[in-house]
Amino acid sequence: MHVTFLGTSGAVPTTQRNPSAVMVRREGERFLFDAAEGTQRQMMRFQTGFNVSHVFVTHLHGDHVLGLPGLVQTWDFNDREEPLAIHTPAGTRNRIEELVTVAGNSPSYPIRVHEVSAGDVALDREDFEIRAIEVDHRATAVGYAVVEDDRKGRFDREKAENDLGISPGPEYSKLHNGEPVELDDGTVVEPEQVVGPPRPGRRVVYTGDTRPIDSVVEAAEDADLLIHDATFAEDRRERAGQTGHATAKQAAEIANRAGAKRLALTHVSTRYAGQSDRLETEAREVFEGERAFLPDDGDELDVPFPDAEE
Numbered sequence: 412m413h414v415t416f417l418g419t420s421g422a423v424p425t426t427q428r429n430p431s432a433v434m435v436r437r438e439g440e441r442f443l444f445d446a447a448e449g450t451q452r453q454m455m456r457f458q459t460g461f462n463v464s465h466v467f468v469t470h471l472h473g474d475h476v477l478g479l480p481g482l483v484q485t486w487d488f489n490d491r492e493e494p495l496a497i498h499t500p501a502g503t504r505n506r507i508e509e510l511v512t513v514a515g516n517s518p519s520y521p522i523r524v525h526e527v528s529a530g531d532v533a534l535d536r537e538d539f540e541i542r543a544i545e546v547d548h549r550a551t552a553v554g555y556a557v558v559e560d561d562r563k564g565r566f567d568r569e570k571a572e573n574d575l576g577i578s579p580g581p582e583y584s585k586l587h588n589g590e591p592v593e594l595d596d597g598t599v600v601e602p603e604q605v606v607g608p609p610r611p612g613r614r615v616v617y618t619g620d621t622r623p624i625d626s627v628v629e630a631a632e633d634a635d636l637l638i639h640d641a642t643f644a645e646d647r648r649e650r651a652g653q654t655g656h657a658t659a660k661q662a663a664e665i666a667n668r669a670g671a672k673r674l675a676l677t678h679v680s681t682r683y684a685g686q687s688d689r690l691e692t693e694a695r696e697v698f699e700g701e702r703a704f705l706p707d708d709g710d711e712l713d714v715p716f717p718d719a720e721e
């Protein structure tokens with residue numbers, strides 16, 4: 412799984428940062444989380460590829476959705492035929508439909524708008540799902556969690572072949588799929604003898620705009636990557652609360668409680684242009700070392716499987 416930070420600025424663009432958008436690529440598919448003004452250009456600039464199947468909108472503040480009409484129109488110019496799914500918080504379908512057909516634009520490919528509430532599975536696939544999670548902002552909003560299923564345990568080929576005398580063949584996949592196998596001499600081999608415990612899949616959580624909230628701690632439990640609102644530094648903690656945002660340190664506290672492996676701070680206020688170190692430093696006071704970072708636009712992150720280093 413591959414994450415590209417397309418826009419890391421809060422509310423308005425700066426010369427260095429575009430407002431919110433995150434691209435997640437997984438096995439050839441592209442998922443876009445929020446689409447601020449300028450997102451399509453960021454996709455070209457950072458060469459993420461353009462073929463997005465699903466867009467996940469956290470809320471309808473302009474700095475998260477104003478890129479949608481342009482993207483939708485460009486796809487139309489490119490003769491897109493595949494349907495586009497847009498997931499958006501409950502009660503916002505009409506406004507999304509208005510937005511993508513703005514100025515009389517009516518794309519020739521199908522656009523399906525799905526409303527989601529916290530707890531809903533927005534996208535259900537064979538080996539992963541994307542869930543809507545509860546956040547706390549000034550508008551109707553959700554965050555999203557990409558959650559992969561557990562994978563099969565490791566197959567101990569050496570043990571199967573050398574200790575148990577099973578020659579390579581269809582028995583291996585039977586055992587790996589959890590079925591017992593009977594050998595020629597009548598011995599029954601149980602899968603547990605040669606297959607390790609299931610290995611966890613990956614989990615990436617994107618909050619969009621939010622105050623610190625317990626539901627994100629739950630959703631981001633053991634997450635490989637938490638991408639959290641970090642609009643302000645501690646000097647504006649009160650303002651963060653008033654405006655429905657978090658400070659970098661609050662984001663770090665959430666990541667810490669969740670046991671997340673890495674924390675990406677995003678939606679940074681223009682107030683901190685040129686002093687992003689400050690947000691990182693404050694986050695790292697509570698969330699160990701370099702696991703907390705403030706990405707620049709265009710930064711990419713490969714999310715390895717939790718057991719990858721074994």
Ligand SMILES: [Zn+2]
Pocket residue numbers: 421422431472474475620678
């Ligand atoms: Zn915002």
Ligand SMILES: [Zn+2]
Pocket residue numbers: 470472548550620
């Ligand atoms: Zn907002």
